[in-house]
Amino acid sequence: MSEADFVSGMPSRADAAALSRTRAQSGIAPGFTPADLIARIEQAFGARSPAPSFTEEMSDEAAGDQPRHFSPADRESDPTAGWDMLDADAPIPACVEQIEAARIAGYHEGLADAAMAADAVVSRERELLEAVAGAMKAGGAIDRVALAEALRRTVTMLVTQLVGEIGVSAPLLAARVEAATELLADASESAMLRVHPEDLPLLEGRVPGTVFPVADESVERGSFVMEAASTIVEDGPAMWLEQLSSAIERAAVPAC
Incomplete structure (x- = not known):
């Protein structure tokens, strides 16, 4: 702003901002503008070729009509001559x-x-x-003895687990009771049948008339004890396991 343009009073905000910007730009030395700094960073990391100096720019501007962009070394050659990108049979x-x-x-x-x-x-x-x-x-x-013992324990454990998971079947329990009555000395002999309290409802209407079921908590589920005047018959999973263990104990040790 020259002295001729000076007017007494408060300057307008736009004039003050323009004046401050002009002073800031005029105070930056050549080579330190934001564009120059960005060009130096790109040059350091190989992003582009070195930027021309301030003196080179001035000389190029003075030259005027000289090109400032990239130009091929051989303008007459064509690297892509005869090449068709859509040709599938191209070598x-x-x-x-x-x-x-x-x-x-x-x-x-x-x-x-x-x-x-x-x-x-x-x-x-x-x-x-x-x-x-x-x-x-x-x-x-x-150790064949240890192997045989391990096999016995395994078979006993599996059978015990299987018997516990199957549960008690009413038809099978009644059939076993009927088979036990045939072992009595007299088929017409009366007998008391002691069973587990939970098995008692399973035998209603399924046992012969000469057999009288009674609840006994000391008897395991699935087992029964038939007591007559001349004979006592016991049957149940516990006895089956004992018989199985005895049979396994009598089995010969497998030969390896």
């Missing part, structure tokens, strides 16, 4: 063929290495199986 460049050949070679090499590793694992497992089979044939490394 493959040599560089692409080399890359594809290297990829195929690497694939086959990796496949061969994987096959060798798999063969090594199979051979190792076969050796271990042969060693175990040899030890079992020798019989010295296996």
Whole structure:
């Protein structure tokens, strides 16, 4: 603002802002503008070629008609001459063929290495199986008595669990009671049948008239005790397990 343009009083806000901006821009030395700083950062990280200096810019502006953009080294040559990107039958460049050949070679090499590793694992497992089979044939490394005991315990545990999970069937329980009456000395003999209280409703109308069921909490579920004047007959899962254990104990030790 010159002295001729000066008017006494408060300057307008727009004039004050323009004056401040002009003073700030005129005070920046060449090469330190925001554009110059961004160009230096890009040049440091290889983003673009070095920016021309302030003196070079002035000389280019003085030249006027000289181009300031990129120009090819050979303007007469055409690198893409005869190339059609939509031609599927176009010959493959040599560089692409080399890359594809290297990829195929690497694939086959990796496949061969994987096959060798798999063969090594199979051979190792076969050796271990042969060693175990040899030890079992020798019989010295296996305790046959301990093996037989383990088999007995396993069978007993499985049968016990199976009997507990099946529960009590009314038709089967009645059939067992009827079979027990045939073991009495006299089929017409009266007998008292002691069963678990929860099994008593299952036998209603299913037992012979000479058998009188009574509840007894000391009897396990699924079991019964038939008491007559001449005979006592007991049956139940507990007796089955005892008979099974006795049969397993009498079984011969398996030969290895």
